[in-house]
Amino acid sequence: MATVKRDYYEVLGVRRDASPDELKRAYRKLAMEYHPDRNQGDKGAEERFKEVGEAYSVLSDPQKRQRYDTFGHTGQQMPDFGPFSFDSAFDLFDMFFGGGRRSGRAAVPRRGADLRMTVDITFEESVFGAKRTVEVPRADTCPDCAGSGAPPGITPATCPDCGGSGQVRRAMQSIFGQVVNLTACPRCHGEGRLVDHPCTRCRGRGLVEERKTIEVSIPAGVDSDVQVRVGGEGEAGPRGGPHGDLYLSFRIAPHPQLIRRGQDLVYELPVTVTQAVLGDHITVPTVNGETVVDVAAGTQPGRVIKIAGHGVPHLRTGRRGDQVCIVRVVVPAHLSARERKLYEELGGRDGRPLEVRRGFFDHLRDFFAPAE
Numbered sequence: 001m002a003t004v005k006r007d008y009y010e011v012l013g014v015r016r017d018a019s020p021d022e023l024k025r026a027y028r029k030l031a032m033e034y035h036p037d038r039n040q041g042d043k044g045a046e047e048r049f050k051e052v053g054e055a056y057s058v059l060s061d062p063q064k065r066q067r068y069d070t071f072g073h074t075g076q077q078m079p080d081f082g083p084f085s086f087d088s089a090f091d092l093f094d095m096f097f098g099g100g101r102r103s104g105r106a107a108v109p110r111r112g113a114d115l116r117m118t119v120d121i122t123f124e125e126s127v128f129g130a131k132r133t134v135e136v137p138r139a140d141t142c143p144d145c146a147g148s149g150a151p152p153g154i155t156p157a158t159c160p161d162c163g164g165s166g167q168v169r170r171a172m173q174s175i176f177g178q179v180v181n182l183t184a185c186p187r188c189h190g191e192g193r194l195v196d197h198p199c200t201r202c203r204g205r206g207l208v209e210e211r212k213t214i215e216v217s218i219p220a221g222v223d224s225d226v227q228v229r230v231g232g233e234g235e236a237g238p239r240g241g242p243h244g245d246l247y248l249s250f251r252i253a254p255h256p257q258l259i260r261r262g263q264d265l266v267y268e269l270p271v272t273v274t275q276a277v278l279g280d281h282i283t284v285p286t287v288n289g290e291t292v293v294d295v296a297a298g299t300q301p302g303r304v305i306k307i308a309g310h311g312v313p314h315l316r317t318g319r320r321g322d323q324v325c326i327v328r329v330v331v332p333a334h335l336s337a338r339e340r341k342l343y344e345e346l347g348g349r350d351g352r353p354l355e356v357r358r359g360f361f362d363h364l365r366d367f368f369a370p371a372e
């Protein structure tokens with residue numbers, strides 16, 4: 001083929017005394033401009049892409065450049081010049097821009113961040129579970145540009161500096177010679193793409209702030225150290241990426257009379273001396289409403305009365321613990337004259353400790369001992 005080759009300096013649009021840096025800049029600009037991925041099916045651009053690559057491959061090599069300066073295109077007849085093909089042009093491009101990314105595609109959209117929220121719930125909700133709507137302030141994909149950051153109908157341009165990879169290779173001199181580092185492309189901030197007139201709604205971020213109302217199920221038996229994962233309700237990912245997850249924890253309002261201990265609910269049952277001595281049927285509060293417990297005659301302080309199945313359900317098995325009532329005998333501090341007289345009639349003040357079979361500490365041991 002007898003096509004006339006254009007002068008390499010002319011192809012790159014530089015002067016004959018151009019510095020290596022000037023050559024580099026010229027090649028970068030032209031190679032991006034004529035890259036076949038950006039000029040689908042344009043034969044002219046393809047030819048120019050190859051021509052620019054060939055010119056740069058010769059002029060960037062000091063030896064080849066010198067020979068070219070002396071002999072012109074005839075210098076290429078020399079064996080080590082070799083033919084310059086399309087593949088050579090692509091290889092050069094990949095080497096120059098950091099390799100492996102001929103298509104110029106940006107990376108797959110990243111997943112959004114997880115969110116954490118604390119929800120205030122009542123004591124009863126923690127025991128029985130509930131459905132609640134919560135408002136989650138979070139980032140969502142911009143509805144106007146579907147996260148692209150570009151106005152509808154506009155496809156963002158591939159960043160010419162990094163060829164769409166979002167990363168650039170930086171050659172640096174070290175004591176070991178030249179080392180190459182990968183860094184985020186400063187021009188496109190690592191996105192691999194450029195938008196001239198960004199979407200007005202999200203100003204190019206691709207994300208908008210929103211308050212999403214979602215319904216969540218509070219599991220029965222939840223405790224304040226339990227986290228509930230709500231899949232896909234976290235922040236949207238940049239550039240239309242999927243949502244992260246939402247993690248809910250719960251701040252449980254205290255109950256005025258019941259204290260949770262594992263699956264059990266502990267209740268202090270205050271009784272009068274008379275109730276402890278003579279026994280009584282006493283109405284006590286539970287999470288299921290009031291119920292009557294039988295306090296036997298001769299009930300000692302610290303005695304445990306269990307109300308089976310009135311505790312907190314286990315998160316997985318649903319099995320409920322018990323309500324544990326601990327008897328506290330309230331000794332009257334102020335007596336009427338008649339009460340005082342009645343107590344005096346009972347006697348028992350002989351100046352020595354009472355002989356007892358089981359004491360307060362035995363009851364405590366029973367209560368805290370692990371179940372057999």
Ligand SMILES: [Zn+2]
Binds near residue numbers: 162166
């Ligand atoms: Zn870039």
Ligand SMILES: [Zn+2]
Binds near residue numbers: 204206207
């Ligand atoms: Zn937008």
